[in-house]
Amino acid sequence: MITRIVGVPLIAGISFELIKFAGKNRSRGWVRALMWPGLKLQLLTTREPDLQQLEVAIASLQAVLELETPGQLSAEDLVGVEVVA
Numbered sequence: 001m002i003t004r005i006v007g008v009p010l011i012a013g014i015s016f017e018l019i020k021f022a023g024k025n026r027s028r029g030w031v032r033a034l035m036w037p038g039l040k041l042q043l044l045t046t047r048e049p050d051l052q053q054l055e056v057a058i059a060s061l062q063a064v065l066e067l068e069t070p071g072q073l074s075a076e077d078l079v080g081v082e083v084v085a
Contacts (some may be wrong), residue, residue: 007048025031 022031022035026035
């Protein structure tokens with residue numbers, strides 16, 4: 001149990017740094033070679049959204065943009081709006 005409590009944050013931190021490094025150095029051949037298996041696995045586990053999913057995503061984005069456009073809504077309009085970070 002203690003190894004998991006200590007190990008999970010350690011592994012997550014190392015993974016984050018490796019992903020950040022790979023993003024900055026993706027033009028290097030050896031980095032692309034290391035990333036290749038993960039990218040191919042991603043092709044197996046994900047798919048393009050269908051038209052209904054795109055429609056919901058666009059409607060959601062438009063609703064958020066209406067609330068977040070600075071200066072268009074007063075403080076009274078924003079009462080009760082939940083902010084999730």
